[in-house]
Amino acid sequence: MPDETNASMPQVLTRRDFTTGRTVRWCPGCGDYSILSQIQKTFPELGRKKEDFVFVSGIGCSSRFPYYMDTYGFHTIHGRATSIATGLKMANPDLSVWIATGDGDCLSIGGNHFIHLLRRNLDINLLLFNNRIYGLTKGQYSPTSEFGKVTKSTPQGSIDWPFNPPALALGAAATFIARSIDVESKHLQEMIKAAYKHHGTSFLEIYQKCIIFNNDAFLTLTEKGTKADRQLLLEDGKPMLFGKDLTQGIYMDCACPEVIDLTDGKYSIDDVLVHDKTDRMKALILSEMTYRPEFPVPLGIIYEVEKNTYEDLTYQQIDQAVEKVGPGDMDAILRAGHTWEIK
Amino acid sequence: MSESKKRPGKSVKEVDQVTIRFAGDSGDGMQLTGSQFTETTGIVGNDLATLPDYPAEIRAPAGSLAGVSSFQIQFGHEDIQTPGDQPDVLVVMNPAALKVNLPELRRHGIIIANKSTFNTRNLDLAEWDVNPLEGDALLEYTVVSIDMTLMVEKALEGLRLTSKEVARSTNMFALGLLYWMYDRPIENTIEFIEAKFKSRPEIVEANKRALQAGYNFGGTNRLIQTSYRVSKADLPPGTYRNIMGNHAVALGLVAASQKSKLPLFYASYPITPASDILHMISHYHNFGIITFQAEDEIAAVTSAIGASFAGSLAVTGTSGPGMALMTEAIGLAVAAELPLVLVNVQRAGPSTGLPTKTEQADLFQAMYGRNAETPVVVLAAATPSDCFSMVYEACRIAVRHMVPVILLSDTYLGSGSEPWRLARLEDLPPIENHMITDTNGSFHPFEIVDPKTMARGWAVPGTPGLEHRIGGLEKDAVTGEVNYEAENHEQMVRRRQKKVDVVAEYIPPVATFGDESGNLLVLGWGSTYGAIRATVETVREKGHPVSHLHLRHLNPFPKNLGDVLVKFRRILVPEINLGQLARIIRSEYLIDTISYNKVQGKPFTTGEIEEKVMELLKETEDA
Numbered sequence: 006m007p008d009e010t011n012a013s014m015p016q017v018l019t020r021r022d023f024t025t026g027r028t029v030r031w032c033p034g035c036g037d038y039s040i041l042s043q044i045q046k047t048f049p050e051l052g053r054k055k056e057d058f059v060f061v062s063g064i065g066c067s068s069r070f071p072y073y074m075d076t077y078g079f080h081t082i083h084g085r086a087t088s089i090a091t092g093l094k095m096a097n098p099d100l101s102v103w104i105a106t107g108d109g110d111c112l113s114i115g116g117n118h119f120i121h122l123l124r125r126n127l128d129i130n131l132l133l134f135n136n137r138i139y140g141l142t143k144g145q146y147s148p149t150s151e152f153g154k155v156t157k158s159t160p161q162g163s164i165d166w167p168f169n170p171p172a173l174a175l176g177a178a179a180t181f182i183a184r185s186i187d188v189e190s191k192h193l194q195e196m197i198k199a200a201y202k203h204h205g206t207s208f209l210e211i212y213q214k215c216i217i218f219n220n221d222a223f224l225t226l227t228e229k230g231t232k233a234d235r236q237l238l239l240e241d242g243k244p245m246l247f248g249k250d251l252t253q254g255i256y257m258d259c260a261c262p263e264v265i266d267l268t269d270g271k272y273s274i275d276d277v278l279v280h281d282k283t284d285r286m287k288a289l290i291l292s293e294m295t296y297r298p299e300f301p302v303p304l305g306i307i308y309e310v311e312k313n314t315y316e317d318l319t320y321q322q323i324d325q326a327v328e329k330v331g332p333g334d335m336d337a338i339l340r341a342g343h344t345w346e347i348k
Numbered sequence: 349m350s351e352s353k354k355r356p357g358k359s360v361k362e363v364d365q366v367t368i369r370f371a372g373d374s375g376d377g378m379q380l381t382g383s384q385f386t387e388t389t390g391i392v393g394n395d396l397a398t399l400p401d402y403p404a405e406i407r408a409p410a411g412s413l414a415g416v417s418s419f420q421i422q423f424g425h426e427d428i429q430t431p432g433d434q435p436d437v438l439v440v441m442n443p444a445a446l447k448v449n450l451p452e453l454r455r456h457g458i459i460i461a462n463k464s465t466f467n468t469r470n471l472d473l474a475e476w477d478v479n480p481l482e483g484d485a486l487l488e489y490t491v492v493s494i495d496m497t498l499m500v501e502k503a504l505e506g507l508r509l510t511s512k513e514v515a516r517s518t519n520m521f522a523l524g525l526l527y528w529m530y531d532r533p534i535e536n537t538i539e540f541i542e543a544k545f546k547s548r549p550e551i552v553e554a555n556k557r558a559l560q561a562g563y564n565f566g567g568t569n570r571l572i573q574t575s576y577r578v579s580k581a582d583l584p585p586g587t588y589r590n591i592m593g594n595h596a597v598a599l600g601l602v603a604a605s606q607k608s609k610l611p612l613f614y615a616s617y618p619i620t621p622a623s624d625i626l627h628m629i630s631h632y633h634n635f636g637i638i639t640f641q642a643e644d645e646i647a648a649v650t651s652a653i654g655a656s657f658a659g660s661l662a663v664t665g666t667s668g669p670g671m672a673l674m675t676e677a678i679g680l681a682v683a684a685e686l687p688l689v690l691v692n693v694q695r696a697g698p699s700t701g702l703p704t705k706t707e708q709a710d711l712f713q714a715m716y717g718r719n720a721e722t723p724v725v726v727l728a729a730a731t732p733s734d735c736f737s738m739v740y741e742a743c744r745i746a747v748r749h750m751v752p753v754i755l756l757s758d759t760y761l762g763s764g765s766e767p768w769r770l771a772r773l774e775d776l777p778p779i780e781n782h783m784i785t786d787t788n789g790s791f792h793p794f795e796i797v798d799p800k801t802m803a804r805g806w807a808v809p810g811t812p813g814l815e816h817r818i819g820g821l822e823k824d825a826v827t828g829e830v831n832y833e834a835e836n837h838e839q840m841v842r843r844r845q846k847k848v849d850v851v852a853e854y855i856p857p858v859a860t861f862g863d864e865s866g867n868l869l870v871l872g873w874g875s876t877y878g879a880i881r882a883t884v885e886t887v888r889e890k891g892h893p894v895s896h897l898h899l900r901h902l903n904p905f906p907k908n909l910g911d912v913l914v915k916f917r918r919i920l921v922p923e924i925n926l927g928q929l930a931r932i933i934r935s936e937y938l939i940d941t942i943s944y945n946k947v948q949g950k951p952f953t954t955g956e957i958e959e960k961v962m963e964l965l966k967e968t969e970d971a
Contacts, residue, residue: 025817027829056812061654071817072830077809079657080819081650082680088647092654092662093809095638096613100658100809118650121643319638326633333635335606335773339599343536344589344770345391347580 018049023058025075031066036187036213040134041073043193048076051201053101060103061090063110066141066215067134070105084115087122087131091315094127098316101201104131109139112148112168120177125315126205132197133170133210138219151296156218170210171292171307175285180205182288182308187213188227192238192304199306205314226302239291239305244277247301254278255300262290264300282309358567359574360531365424366578367432368526370519371449372441374407374417377519382419383765384523384537389423390590390767392532393580396423397878398765399431399951404620404703411465411473416448425579427885429878431764433953437529439522441465441496443474450486458490460525462518464497492571496521496562503561504554513551517558524562529575534563586769593761594621596735596768597665597691598628602635603736603771604743605661608779613655613662615640615648617670620703621759622693625665645670649677649690656686657818659783659808661743665691668710669700671754675718678752682722682844684818685794685804687746687781691739694758696949705949706759708874709925714754715903715932721841723848725749726903728756730877733768735761738900740776745854747781750803751847756902758924760875760951782806784814793818793828802847852904858912862888862895865915867968870961871941873899873929876922876952883957892965899929910937920944920964922957 023045031037048058058076062068064083071078077100081089086104094102111119111133122129138156139145145158149170153162171182181203185196193211200207212223225231233249245255246267254277256265265272281287288308294300368385372378379400389396399420408415422432434454440446442465453459466479480486481493496518503521504514520541527534538556545551566572591599605612614637616626630639638655642648648664656662666674671692681688694710696702714726725745729738735757742753782797784805793816797805807814816828824831825839860869862884872880877898884896897912899905913919913933919941921930927943934941944960946952 054812056810056815059809071819075815077815078817078819079654079684080817080821081653082676082820085646085650085677088642088650089654089657091647092613092615092640092651092656093658094654095640095651096611096655096658096660096662097808097810117643118647121647323633323636323638330634333602333606333632333637335603338602338632339770340587340589342589343387343391344587345393346587347393347583347585347769 018055020045020049022055023048023075025073027072029073030069032216034216035066036136036215037067037070037134039187039190040132040193040211040213041070043190043197044074047194047197050198051101057099057101058103059093059100060105061086061093062105063115064141065107065110065139067105067107067213068110084110084113085118086110087115087118090129091118091122091125091127094129095316095319098128098320102129104129106131106133107140108133108135108137108147108149112170112173116148120173123174123177123179123206123208126178126180126312127315128204128206130200130207131209132200133208134213135170135210136213136215136219137167137222138215140215140218144218167296169292169295171295172289174208175288175292175308179208179308180310180312181207181306182210182292183208183306184210184212184302184304186223186227186304187211189304196305203309205312235301237294237301237303239280239282239303239307241280241282241306244274244279246277253301262294262300282306358572361574361576363576363578364426365422365428365432366437366530366576367420367422367435368437368439369418369420369435369449369452370439370522371416371418371445372519373410373444374403374405374415375410376417376441377516378417378419378441381519381523382421384540385526385532386421386765387540387590388527388532388536389421390588391536394423394425394578395428395581395583395767396421396590396765397428397431399760400763402704409473411442411444411470413444413448413474416445418445418449423578425581428581428766429882430951430954433955437526439526441518441522443470443476443480446480447474447476453489455488456490458492459486460492460494460522462496462522463493464495494525494565494571499561499565500558503557507550507554509550509554513554517554520555520558521562521565524559524564525566528563528566529572531575531577534559583767584769588767588769590765591733591736591768592624592763592765593729593732593735593757594624594693594763595628596733597625597739597755597757598632600736600739601629601661601663601743602632602637603773603776604740604779605635605637606773607776608661608743608747608781610659610661610747610781612637613640613652613660614638614665615642615651615655615663616665617642617645617648619645619667619670621695621762622665622667622670622691624762625691625693645673646677649674649688652688653677653681653684653686656681656688657684657809659806661689661747662687663689663691663743665693667693667695668697668713671710671713672717678724679718679720679722680820681752682718682724683820683822685750685847686752687750687806688752689739689742689746690752690754691742692754692756693762694756696947702949704759706875706951707924707947707949708756708758708876709928709947710756711873711902711925711928711932714756721845723845724903725751725753725848725851726756727753728874728900728902729761730874730898730900732761732764732766734877734900736768736771744777744779745851747779748803748854749801749847749851750782750806751851756874758875783808785811791816792826794823795826800850800853802843802850849904852907855901855904855906857908858897858899858906860895860897860912863893866893866895867917868894868920868961868964869913869916869918870894870896870920870922870957871899871913871929871933872896872922873902876924879952879954879957880922883954883961886954887958887961887965892962894961894965902929902932905936910939913937913939918942918964918968920960922946922952922960924951
């Protein structure tokens, strides 16, 4: 196609436009393959120009992600993808900036920048590949590993309490919190699109198995026989139902959530808590279900509200400054204060 | 006002230069008093240099020795290189200020003291057994003891102010008195007061009255019989202003952004003594500049790296402890071959050290403080106004070669000031970059696009057809693809070194001040410039052959440096560290040097360097 036509017409992109010729070097069966695939399937549907996408990552298995995406990419240093993406987005807000990070990269070494990214609310999409283990360093426990986990570095069991990522994100004033699973490709694609659509920092936690070091981490959540009872698929404005025939629900007894059975005649559908993604209290309750086996695992958009983005405010201040004192005049600032002439 | 030039019964004495130190409690406004005196002194046409000195604590207990803050200025009609070794005049607002500063006052110097504060409590706090204004502790000085607080109270009668607010105007009385003594107008400070306290008319009135009262007191009292006249300095023609090093850095960065047409992204985490750069640049948003107060120094440098990837002129400013945190990220910028400027306003360390005091001990850190072979261009500013030129030079090198550049300043330069002949944007050298936008199909992200500068192309996200990946993993020398091969790694290690080495081709040759060869060369870098130059000038005037060479480019060195150094029999290297440049010179050129070191959080005095120079000259003559 001649260049001039190309420039005036919207690009029609396909999955192949986002694949690089490189051999992907994750372990066979790794959950990262699915995530890569869902991203490559989804990106052409977002209606953005290919050159606008940038993937930024830190260190870890998931952080190899940019190498497999034929977009602009920056594979940086451990824990700093969030802060590098912050500078990138501020410098050019027209870019669609994505972060690929893992539970170690994002929540351990990068914990500080992570919470600050969320509170500033830059329009950046953060994909947290949470496999609850360190893969690239070969199997130590991570900040999301469950208490007591026996790993290479904790033969007697881990004595660290894990982070609860959505609760942490809420505490850090996140404006979009969602969760999905590597193997639920359709759901994951939906969440990727929702993250993209959100104007602000989108925090998408993706449960992902590490086939070598933590293969069973989310087993009950993904196995055919158990997943219906374990997955609470959230839909905005809909009651929180789960189970094979959607016969179980979340009920609020005063301030405490509990699981109810709709078949025993005691409760009806009207008793089931209705999801409202803008309700912070409900988001907190859903987040708190994370490590508690008595509750199903919430999947979907847990929380979403609109708020000014940091880069919008940054450029507003620039505009306000120009409006107030006029465009920058080097000579004027050099002469600010007192000057004197020597002849 | 200054028209009251008739000074009945008073004499006027002409002097070449004077050093004044204002000292008081942290809350006494000494920095403001000093900077006002400085501004006015610039306006009347003297050359000058200043040295603010303040404690790390914002308000140490009032009246305590720990809480003393001071501001020293030397001004004169000749070339002034330093803020002066010993004050000729010491203005003290309380007994603690006298205690701390007296040892440095010149013999027979003048003490102007606010007698009102010399009460039992303050004398105890300052550990004076007897009131020095009454005993014979100050016999060898001229003491002018004035009940300033009382006089200010009288001058401010009728204003609705608290006694605290009244007392806070006392510094203006002292300033007014010094204006009278040194024949300076008070109008500039009046304008300043009116602007600063615009919203509080009664405070404006109080400060104006106190200033005027001090000025009038000079003309009418019997304690001070002499006023001094310092004629204008012989400076090259042009428009001047007074400038502090940190402000010069800020202005230099704006100028570099304007000249290069690259948007400036300045990220920083507050740290003494570098925060003023952030404060100042944040007032220039109307230039399209982005300032970012990051959550820590790691975020500051990494956000700058992100902005550099996006095509900004990316800069971060900090001090040594912050630089330590940035170390890993600097390695990333080196590996990714991205332009980045890091300004280190050095302070005394290690660790938190003396946060408000000066030191030059981060040279090794700048040169070597990273894992692996990670060379970085290192520059150092020599004077407060030189910070403008050198930060501009740092930006120029960074984008010309696609490399990180560290600029070393320090507390002394950052908060010290001197008159500066204004730069003009059109006179500044151009800043070329290697941004590429064409899509002719042959783009390789790590291909060297210019063999002279060794720069790779700067293809920024958003450019159609140039999608590529960069990162910290070792990469192929052309394609930028991850590459773990042995030969390729060695090639890349050598390439990164060469990228720094070729910068030397762009550095002007150095020349000595004094003679081209001889028995003794004083070699310096950074903020020791003033003290060394003043000393060398003095010693040469006395007829002794000694030369001065000052380095602003520390990595790489100017190409002719070795040739210049070998022409001297002995090389003295004064440094505010334990001999870091001396060791680098020795290892680079196998030239022995004589280190002269001082690490007290203070700059060298000219007296100290002169003594050392004379000692070496004598040895050489004797030999």
